[in-house]
Amino acid sequence: MKRRTLLTAATASVLALGLAAPSFAADKVKVGFIYVGPKNDGGWSQHHHEAAEEMAAHFGDAVEIVVQESVPEGADSERVLTQMALSGADLIFTTSFGYMDPTVNVAAKFPNVKFEHATGYKTAPNLGVYSARFYEGRAVQGYLAGKMTKSNKVGYIASFPIPEVIRGINSAYIYAKKVNPDVEFNVVWAYTWFDPAKESDAAQALIDQGADVILQHTDSTAPQAAAQKAGNVYTFGQAADMAEYGPMPRISSIIDVWAPYYIERVQAVMDGTWETDNTWDGIGAGMVGIGEISSAVPADIKAEAEALRDSIAAGEYHPFTGPLNKQDGSVWLADGEVADDGTLAGMNFYVEGLSGDIPQ
Structure with missing residues (x-):
């Protein structure tokens, strides 16, 4: 089964759970993604990006995504994160382990912005973590x-x-x-x-x-x-x-099947129900x-x-x-x-x- 088929099927399962896109257009939710590699690397970063695009397609005009690719782990990522938060992002996904401490640092400076870090373990009131088994x-x-x-x-x-x-x-x-x-x-x-x-x-x-x-x-x-x-x-x-x-x-x-998680977390921001979490799912959960x-x-x-x-x-x-x-x-x-x-x-x-x- 090809990547797009898997992601589409996974998104369909999310829709079945009732996480439908809103039927009216309010202020757009701005969602940022930071990748450690190019968004067309054929693997990890590309798969996050395809999931981000699928999430954006699910919500239509209600969501705007912003992307920074090939961001080195460390000080560079903290600078990119800060710029993304300053640009008005409501929710930012950082998708590599080495972004953990920079994400923690920037989250502390922007308490009104929600952050999600992939494969890490440090959380905060406005910072959740997610990974797959x-x-x-x-x-x-x-x-x-x-x-x-x-x-x-x-x-x-x-x-x-x-x-x-x-x-x-x-x-x-x-x-x-x-x-x-x-x-x-x-x-x-x-x-x-x-x-x-x-x-x-x-x-x-x-x-x-x-x-x-x-x-x-x-x-x-x-x-x-x-x-x-x-x-x-x-x-x-x-x-x-x-x-x-x-x-x-x-x-x-x-x-890696990330689209359902991205849809669920963006929906939570829209609903005002987003809370920090620690998600670690595997084959059974579809991740x-x-x-x-x-x-x-x-x-x-x-x-x-x-x-x-x-x-x-x-x-x-x-x-x-x-x-x-x-x-x-x-x-x-x-x-x-x-x-x-x-x-x-x-x-x-x-x-x-x-x-x-x-x-x-």
């Missing part, structure tokens, strides 16, 4: 990677050593190992969310080391291009389907989508992966269910024990079997 999708990816590798070597391009990324690595590894005891993971830290040259180099390094399946927690489509050039190397779309960038080696994808599993995957493996997806979505199974040990062999979760959200939110360790250290 990407690790649920990583479990499905890991299952497929473990089944599809012929070399038993899986490469993983990681962005920054933050809990969100570490959770994803652990989840993918656990499920690759469950179905393929001989599998090995090699993690390359790119220290970027979006840098096609670095991502391409990382993919090529993993391919040179024998990896025939590559996962990524970076935003560009460069790894797909590197795999396409190498041949016989499978990839997964990150945050978006990405099928058009590497149709032959692609297995599936994790798709994490699993893209179409391609024809490269045998039918029986596809069915098994879909069964895992569906059990997670239904709340029947949690990806971090014991027995699981930490990398040093110490017990983390006993048989049948499920990880609590606090531990997952602050995860700073690898599970048993993963090699290498997490950078500090």
Whole structure:
């Protein structure tokens, strides 16, 4: 299923819940979005932007959106945020982890402006946070990677050593190992969310080391291009389907579905009911989508992966269910024990079997 189809279907579900656009035009609600990459990056930033556009289309003339793309994390983002608030924005979404402290700082200066920060954890009366349980999708990816590798070597391009990324690595590894005891993971830290040259180099390094399946927690489509050039190397779309960038080696994808959340939160501003929140939803709530599993995957493996997806979505199974040990062999979760959200939110360790250290 392509990105636009998923987003449209998700928006339809919001409409079914009664979050319809207002039938009269009052003063426009001005909604700002700040992206860490270009709005056409093919992945994370593009998917936020498409969701923003879908939200704007839902509300029509009642909403105006303003966008700043390719904003570096840090001081630059605080300057851009300040300018956006001064321009009359009513609600601002900051869509990268490194925007957290700048968002906190600017929110304190503009108490009448509402802020929403993606993937962070710091809140304020006028600042909410939202993220998705990407690790649920990583479990499905890991299952497929473990089944599809012929070399038993899986490469993983990681962005920054933050809990969100570490959770994803652990989840993918656990499920690759469950179905393929001989599998090995090699993690390359790119220290970027979006840098096609670095991502391409990382993919090529993993391919040179024998990896025939590559996962990524970076935003560009460069790894797909590197795999396409190498041949016989499978990839997964990150945050978006990405099928058009590497149709032959692609297995599936994790798709971020933000439009329903954006519609809900803008509606709350219109209704005067907006309050700070902390949203962390997954496959079951529709915030994490699993893209179409391609024809490269045998039918029986596809069915098994879909069964895992569906059990997670239904709340029947949690990806971090014991027995699981930490990398040093110490017990983390006993048989049948499920990880609590606090531990997952602050995860700073690898599970048993993963090699290498997490950078500090």
